[in-house]
Amino acid sequence: MTTPFSYVRPRSVADVISSLEAEGATIHAGGTDLLGCLRDGVYAVDTVVSLGDVEGLAGVRELKDGGLAVGAMTTITDLAGHATVAGRYPGLAQAAAAVASPQLRHQGTVGGNLCQKPRCWYYRGDFPCLRKGGYKCFAVNGENQHHAILGGAQCFIVHPSDLAPALMALDAAAIIDGPAGTRRVAVADLHVAPAEDPTRETVLEPGEVITEVRIPAPPAGLYNSYRKIRTRRSWDFAIAGCALALTLDGDTVRQARVVLAAAAPVPWRSTAAEDVLRGNPLDDAHIRDAAETAMADAVPMTHNAYKVPLFKGMLIEELAKARPR
Amino acid sequence: MTDDTRDGHRSGGQELSRRAFIKTSGMGTVAFAMGPAYGAGQAAADEETETRLEAGETVPITLHINGRSERLLVEPRWSLLFVLRERLGLTAAKVGCERGECGSCTVLLDDVPRYACMTLAVEAVGRRIETAEGLMDGETLGQVQASFVKEDGLQCGYCTPGQVMAAEGLLRRNPSPGRDEIRHAMSGNLCRCGAYAHIFNAVEDAARHRKG
Structure with missing residues (x-):
């Protein structure tokens, strides 16, 4: 049982925003992450603001520019099973299908997936860690086999989302409504690196809510994929993952997005690997070079050096699949 | 599960509902109605209103479980699993991990499998809830x-x-x-x-x- 909280069920986004003004108010989208955090006492909540009765937040719609808008309350199941999504952005559908378990995909939402809290066992457990306003990262000298090999600073969580890397590879943006109006933030800019602030995960300000995610039209020749590696194959969070969005002209890479999951505290775009691929044929030499380059800056911790060859091998396999047949 | 128990909760609900602290913005205390699809006989919620349930207070809600309407008192923080087992005596859904990992509490919400431990009871209002008890035909297994x-x-x-x-x-x-x-x-x-x-x-x- 969690500590008591008040519960509000607004009918409109405007009422959601005003409800979020209350001290200690937080959003309930699918609720899977929220209820887990409340039960574990990760953070305290005075008021839960449910999005369940707000009209128009669920579903996928076409944009005039050929892109898609995905409502924040669209379930992961609906995203994974959406024919247009799978047809245009197969990597996004693959990422959605790889999220958690069927039951959690039926309940979890796109907006909630982007805003979920990290799974670090020190953060979730009874440790006064930096991210909870405490004094240090307990993973540094602790059990860090699932932690970051890239981008860690002060705090060494890995971002748990599968959708965020996939959306980032597609240059998607989040539409955020709040007291000051509506703003658009690239998914690439949505998450906060611990070097900047180890106590927050997203750039959302108090009172703000993601209402939609917009994905631009797929460029001609797009190859899009998502690979997730888990310790348990049936369902788990990633220990390594990658989203690819390559634009191919014959076997030459014109544009490349390589975004790593479970590598860093934020979804990790490897621009160095992209630079290796761009303008070059997708042959064995360039694929190996890209995989090596993606891991060049990796700084393993005491128990997660296995991730470096794991990421390299995964990238080699996934890039090879992108070759035209 | 006997009807007596359920009726007990119903009458208890009426008795205790005076304690429920319910307000809708811009209005005084009114009957609690949640969601456009909420059951018949309840006050139709005005489009402009929102439901607010105070922490620690119980409020009457109606849940549609295995083809029956169950009116009962819940706190906002109670999970659907807790309500099924501890308030309605429907013990088919099991308490396992209580963190959405094991599936022993799986029920159907509008035909779709969900973890009852990760679902607030108040979020299940207006949905068709089914447990393994509901698959039985009397004493005959589904x-x-x-x-x-x-x-x-x-x-x-x-x-x-x-x-x-x-x-x-x-x-x-x-x-x-x-x-x-x-x-x-x-x-x-x-x-x-x-x-x-x-x-x-x-x-x-x-x-x-x-x-x-």
Whole structure:
């Protein structure tokens, strides 16, 4: 049982925003992450603001520019099973299908997936860690086999989302409504690196809510994929993952997005690997070079050096699949 | 589960509902109505109003469970699993991990398998809730349950009601699933006895009988 909280069920986004003004108010989208955090006492909540009765937040719609808008309350199941999504952005559908378990995909939402809290066992457990306003990262000298090999600073969580890397590879943006109006933030800019602030995960300000995610039209020749590696194959969070969005002209890479999951505290775009691929044929030499380059800056911790060859091998396999047949 | 218990809760609900602190913005205390699809006989909520339930207070809600309407008092923080087991005596859905990992509490919400431990009872208002009890016809097992017995799809049986509901949800969506589809659909339900092979056989058997 969690500590008591008040519960509000607004009918409109405007009422959601005003409800979020209350001290200690937080959003309930699918609720899977929220209820887990409340039960574990990760953070305290005075008021839960449910999005369940707000009209128009669920579903996928076409944009005039050929892109898609995905409502924040669209379930992961609906995203994974959406024919247009799978047809245009197969990597996004693959990422959605790889999220958690069927039951959690039926309940979890796109907006909630982007805003979920990290799974670090020190953060979730009874440790006064930096991210909870405490004094240090307990993973540094602790059990860090699932932690970051890239981008860690002060705090060494890995971002748990599968959708965020996939959306980032597609240059998607989040539409955020709040007291000051509506703003658009690239998914690439949505998450906060611990070097900047180890106590927050997203750039959302108090009172703000993601209402939609917009994905631009797929460029001609797009190859899009998502690979997730888990310790348990049936369902788990990633220990390594990658989203690819390559634009191919014959076997030459014109544009490349390589975004790593479970590598860093934020979804990790490897621009160095992209630079290796761009303008070059997708042959064995360039694929190996890209995989090596993606891991060049990796700084393993005491128990997660296995991730470096794991990421390299995964990238080699996934890039090879992108070759035209 | 007897009707007496349920009636007890109903009369208790009426008695205690005066304690419920309910307000809608811009209005005084009114009857609690949640969601446009909320049951008949309740005040239709004005489009402009929002529901607010105060922490620590119980409020009357109606849940549609196994074809019946159950009116009862809940706190906002109570999970659907807690309400099913501790307030309604429907103990098929089991308490396992209580963190959305094991699947022993799986129920159907509008035909779709969900973890009752990760669902607030107040979020289930207006939805069709089904538990393994609801698959019974009196004392007769439903098809999925009968197939679990026939195929020995269990050892200790603790995870079974959740497995049954996951299978029921799959077969409603896909009456002829292949083995891989079954494995995928059942992947959110752990069986610590490791009866998986028999569980998958049971789902296949249930699918065959459903078609026939």
